[in-house]
Amino acid sequence: MSFSRRNFLIATGVAAGSTMALSACSSGNAGGNSASKAPSMDKAEAATITVGTKADSQGPAPEMPGAKKGGTLYTLDQIDFDHLDPAQIYSSYTGAGAVLFLRGLTGYRVDSKGNTTLVGDLATDAGTMKDGGKTWSFTLKDGIKWEDGAVVTIEDVRHTFERLFADFVTEGPRYPQNWLEGGDKYKGPYEGKHLKSIEVSGNTITFRLKEGHADFNYMLAMRGFAIVPKKHDTQKKYDKRPYSCGPYKIESRSIDKSLTLVRNEHWEAGKDPVRNGYPDKIVMQFGYQSLASTDRYIADRGNDQFALSLLNEVASERVQKVMGDAKLKQRVMTQVDTTCFYFPINMTRIKDQKVRQAINWAWPAQQLKQQRGGSQVTETATTIISPLTPGHTDFDLYGKKTKPMGDPEKAKALLKEAGKEGQKLVIAFQQSDKAVKEAVTIKNALEKAGFKVVTKQVDKTTFYSEIGQLDNEFDLFAAGWGPDWPAGYAVIFPCWDGSQISEGGVNWAQLNDTGVNKAIAAASVETDPEKANKAWGEIDRQIMELAACVPDYHPIRNYFYGSKVGGVVWNAGDTAIALGKVFVKA
Amino acid sequence: MFRFLIRRVIGALVILLVISAVTFFLFYAIPRDPARMACGKVCDAELLEQVRVNLGIADPMPVQYWHWLQGIFVGRDYTGIGHCNAPCLGYSFTNSEPVFETIKTDLPTTISLALGAAFFFLIIGVGAGMIAAVKQGTWMDKTASSLSLLGSSLQIYFVGYIAMFFLVQQLGVLDPPSYTPFTENPGAWVSGLLLPWLVLSIIFTANYTRMTRSQLVEQLSEDYVRTARAKGLSGRNVFFRFAWRGAMGPIVTIFGIDMGTLIGGAIITESTFSLQGLGTRAVRAVTDSDLPMLLGVTVVAATAIVFANILVDLVYALIDPRIRLA
Numbered sequence: 001m002s003f004s005r006r007n008f009l010i011a012t013g014v015a016a017g018s019t020m021a022l023s024a025c026s027s028g029n030a031g032g033n034s035a036s037k038a039p040s041m042d043k044a045e046a047a048t049i050t051v052g053t054k055a056d057s058q059g060p061a062p063e064m065p066g067a068k069k070g071g072t073l074y075t076l077d078q079i080d081f082d083h084l085d086p087a088q089i090y091s092s093y094t095g096a097g098a099v100l101f102l103r104g105l106t107g108y109r110v111d112s113k114g115n116t117t118l119v120g121d122l123a124t125d126a127g128t129m130k131d132g133g134k135t136w137s138f139t140l141k142d143g144i145k146w147e148d149g150a151v152v153t154i155e156d157v158r159h160t161f162e163r164l165f166a167d168f169v170t171e172g173p174r175y176p177q178n179w180l181e182g183g184d185k186y187k188g189p190y191e192g193k194h195l196k197s198i199e200v201s202g203n204t205i206t207f208r209l210k211e212g213h214a215d216f217n218y219m220l221a222m223r224g225f226a227i228v229p230k231k232h233d234t235q236k237k238y239d240k241r242p243y244s245c246g247p248y249k250i251e252s253r254s255i256d257k258s259l260t261l262v263r264n265e266h267w268e269a270g271k272d273p274v275r276n277g278y279p280d281k282i283v284m285q286f287g288y289q290s291l292a293s294t295d296r297y298i299a300d301r302g303n304d305q306f307a308l309s310l311l312n313e314v315a316s317e318r319v320q321k322v323m324g325d326a327k328l329k330q331r332v333m334t335q336v337d338t339t340c341f342y343f344p345i346n347m348t349r350i351k352d353q354k355v356r357q358a359i360n361w362a363w364p365a366q367q368l369k370q371q372r373g374g375s376q377v378t379e380t381a382t383t384i385i386s387p388l389t390p391g392h393t394d395f396d397l398y399g400k401k402t403k404p405m406g407d408p409e410k411a412k413a414l415l416k417e418a419g420k421e422g423q424k425l426v427i428a429f430q431q432s433d434k435a436v437k438e439a440v441t442i443k444n445a446l447e448k449a450g451f452k453v454v455t456k457q458v459d460k461t462t463f464y465s466e467i468g469q470l471d472n473e474f475d476l477f478a479a480g481w482g483p484d485w486p487a488g489y490a491v492i493f494p495c496w497d498g499s500q501i502s503e504g505g506v507n508w509a510q511l512n513d514t515g516v517n518k519a520i521a522a523a524s525v526e527t528d529p530e531k532a533n534k535a536w537g538e539i540d541r542q543i544m545e546l547a548a549c550v551p552d553y554h555p556i557r558n559y560f561y562g563s564k565v566g567g568v569v570w571n572a573g574d575t576a577i578a579l580g581k582v583f584v585k586a
Numbered sequence: 587m588f589r590f591l592i593r594r595v596i597g598a599l600v601i602l603l604v605i606s607a608v609t610f611f612l613f614y615a616i617p618r619d620p621a622r623m624a625c626g627k628v629c630d631a632e633l634l635e636q637v638r639v640n641l642g643i644a645d646p647m648p649v650q651y652w653h654w655l656q657g658i659f660v661g662r663d664y665t666g667i668g669h670c671n672a673p674c675l676g677y678s679f680t681n682s683e684p685v686f687e688t689i690k691t692d693l694p695t696t697i698s699l700a701l702g703a704a705f706f707f708l709i710i711g712v713g714a715g716m717i718a719a720v721k722q723g724t725w726m727d728k729t730a731s732s733l734s735l736l737g738s739s740l741q742i743y744f745v746g747y748i749a750m751f752f753l754v755q756q757l758g759v760l761d762p763p764s765y766t767p768f769t770e771n772p773g774a775w776v777s778g779l780l781l782p783w784l785v786l787s788i789i790f791t792a793n794y795t796r797m798t799r800s801q802l803v804e805q806l807s808e809d810y811v812r813t814a815r816a817k818g819l820s821g822r823n824v825f826f827r828f829a830w831r832g833a834m835g836p837i838v839t840i841f842g843i844d845m846g847t848l849i850g851g852a853i854i855t856e857s858t859f860s861l862q863g864l865g866t867r868a869v870r871a872v873t874d875s876d877l878p879m880l881l882g883v884t885v886v887a888a889t890a891i892v893f894a895n896i897l898v899d900l901v902y903a904l905i906d907p908r909i910r911l912a
Contacts, residue, residue: 083682170637236667239682254691255681256870257862292860296762299755304762462619503631 096576133212247277275580391488393537488536676878715798737792842898
């Protein structure tokens with residue numbers, strides 16, 4: 001896929017800072033082995049990310065078998081990181097790279113088998129919750145140092161959260177701005193005022209939220225909330241050169257070309273449960289299309305032997321070659337993504353539930369899967385919450401698995417029942433060759449079921465603006481969403497709660513159902529994880545019974561790397577390769 | 587000669603002004619919203635307006651263009667960011683960096699690519715053309731003509747991928763294309779750029795071989811060459827002092843245009859070999875809707891082409907005095 005930096009973020013939903021994608025059965029492990037079968041949701045082990053103990057939060061990070069210190073690690077990717085100022089970082093790709101120099105209050109500790117736990121990164125543990133999730137406290141570890149040797153202070157932590165309210169911060173996640181008490185009136189710390197709902201005492205910081213959020217500590221693990229030193233905060237300019245308290249600091253940067261990291265001598269492994277920091281130097285290289293990086297990994301020469309990609313996957317032109325070659329496949333990490341691509345159905349235009357259900361029944365899931373490259377690159381979705389995200393309940397209300405080619409007869413019958421035979425549907429796609437082909441397939445299938453379909457190609461860069469308009473003239477459109485942290489809330493609330501309907505918002509279907517809204521409100525404050533997960537699964541089913549969208553597919557990602565790279569494991573919390581654990585072989 | 591130069595430079599400045607204005611206003615005609623793209627995953631109307639102000643795209647178009655022009659000569663201040671020194675070609679909010687700073691980092695790659703390729707295609711192309719002209723009608727002439735026909739019908743993206751597949755992946759005789767600054771490691775500079783140079787030279791050589799051959803053949807049949815021969819000048823003297831000099835005019839012209847284009851950004855070559863120069867920068871600026879960057883790259887590329895042409899005119903004038911009088 002060829003996306004521009006920002007298109008990629010917006011268009012794919014991969015922008016999610018922390019979506020969760022758990023290891024499928026054939027995922028590469030630390031030793032680089034991989035099974036021969038293609039991964040699928042059915043075979044994926046949906047591990048949960050639990051909250052670790054205080055001891056887990058202490059560090060050092062679990063060692064990787066066979067790991068050695070030293071050497072230079074390279075990366076080969078298509079695009080540069082869109083931001084380096086944590087407040088502006090939303091993309092999981094940027095977060096995956098920035099983990100080496102940015103640290104937040106919480107983070108994900110990954111062991112050599114890929115087991116992921118939420119722990120305190122700069123905090124001594126993963127936080128203490130009170131008042132049903134309305135109050136959260138974190139205590140800062142002692143003696144963590146910035147790259148200049150100065151100690152990270154609790155004032156730095158407070159400043160980090162207060163600066164999120166400044167007007168130059170427009171691209172990062174906005175949960176604290178919306179959740180903290182008094183957040184709606186606060187304008188940032190630069191006029192000398194503190195936000196009263198953030199209190200500091202000794203080495204402890206306490207956040208007071210308007211409503212209970214039992215997963216506030218998971219949300220804080222997004223790289224967007226990494227700590228910024230108050231003394232070195234250059235506001236807008238901080239994006240250019242952030243300060244490090246991680247194992248590496250920035251030595252040089254050439255935008256869109258390279259980012260070179262060298263050791264931060266003030267970092268102590270014993271205080272970091274997330275990063276091992278094995279290589280001496282990391283050279284991140286940008287500007288390589290997937291085909292170019294894939295060919296380099298196949299050739300496996302020179303520095304490319306010590307390289308891996310955080311974003312580039314095996315190019316679609318080479319999937320057969322690479323995945324069909326046992327030797328090459330050993331160097332591929334395969335992951336099912338939790339991003340769900342789906343077609344929201346505009347509830348303000350298609351008001352009849354039966355018509356919406358008919359669209360679902362007629363959907364050509366199998367044909368689309370083949371078109372996209374088959375089971376090695378996509379998995380058909382039947383629910384909104386991915387099977388790998390906590391809160392998922394397995395159901396298939398519209399026979400996607402039993403009748404993957406679609407059931408036009410059933411759809412026809414529903415249309416007849418509704419008295420809407422020949423119903424016109426305007427379907428919008430992002431302009432691309434791929435979308436044109438998919439549009440034809442969808443049009444054919446829906447017309448077979450008795451709809452009259454008009455397809456509209458919309459420019460990639462304005463697509464999300466157009467579908468975000470409340471009075472848009474589309475009935476159905478391709479969209480996608482990846483949860484920002486591994487929880488049902490992060491999937492459901494932003495896209496399906498009635499309160500989120502706004503101009504430019506992401507409740508694209510404009511669903512405002514009293515039953516769904518009530519259930520979301522109840523699940524949001526549920527502090528028992530098991531009960532919460534069950535509730536989110538029920539809400540998913542409720543939305544699908546209303547047929548507010550057609551779940552389309554979950555992407556399967558194949559990451560290729562050089563023969564002298566070891567310790568490649570997946571961080572299910574960050575939904576990215578755990579770069580802090582990678583080492584180079586001599 | 588001085589007046590000739592002044593005239594050319596003034597003409598060039600007018601052209602550059604027109605190009606920058608056209609680019610600027612055309613960009614606004616495209617239905618894209620840079621603000622939406624610079625706004626986060628959850629972007630409401632208020633936030634979008636804030637981004638517009640931050641990006642400096644809230645002012646009317648002509649005002650923005652005027653500020654941009656001013657910046658080139660006196661620099662420009664950006665709220666919350668600071669001063670952008672002259673020549674300020676704008677500030678890229680996508681890259682959080684003044685445009686000219688970014689372009690400065692792209693130029694070495696592009697210039698290295700252009701100069702190295704020129705070295706190969708000039709020597710091989712002009713050399714082969716000379717041999718073909720001197721040995722007219724022989725197997726050497728026929729071989730050179732046929733190969734040049736083949737070369738001129740090939741495309742970089744085709745030859746590039748084939749060459750990479752065989753020379754890098756299969757045989758491993760060349761390194762994967764990359765750019766290392768000459769000052770850092772001259773060996774790596776050559777080994778990383780050798781493949782792009784060779785591929786570019788295959789494409790360009792063809793033109794130079796054909797052009798040199800046809801020009802020389804024409805010149806060698808001119809009356810003044812026959813006169814020189816009749817006066818008893820040696821073959822070498824006739825060839826280099828008369829025919830070759832006469833033939834080089836058009837070749838210098840083509841070379842100037844080619845160099846201008848290459849320095850302006852060899853988009854396909856850079857994409858094919860994953861090199862990060864002005865060409866890939868331009869493509870990225872378009873896809874990112876990064877107007878300041880796009881404008882900057884366009885102006886730099888146009889400047890390269892326009893000034894390469896002035897240089898050609900000068901050289902041409904030196905070679906052929908009739909031009910100066912025109």
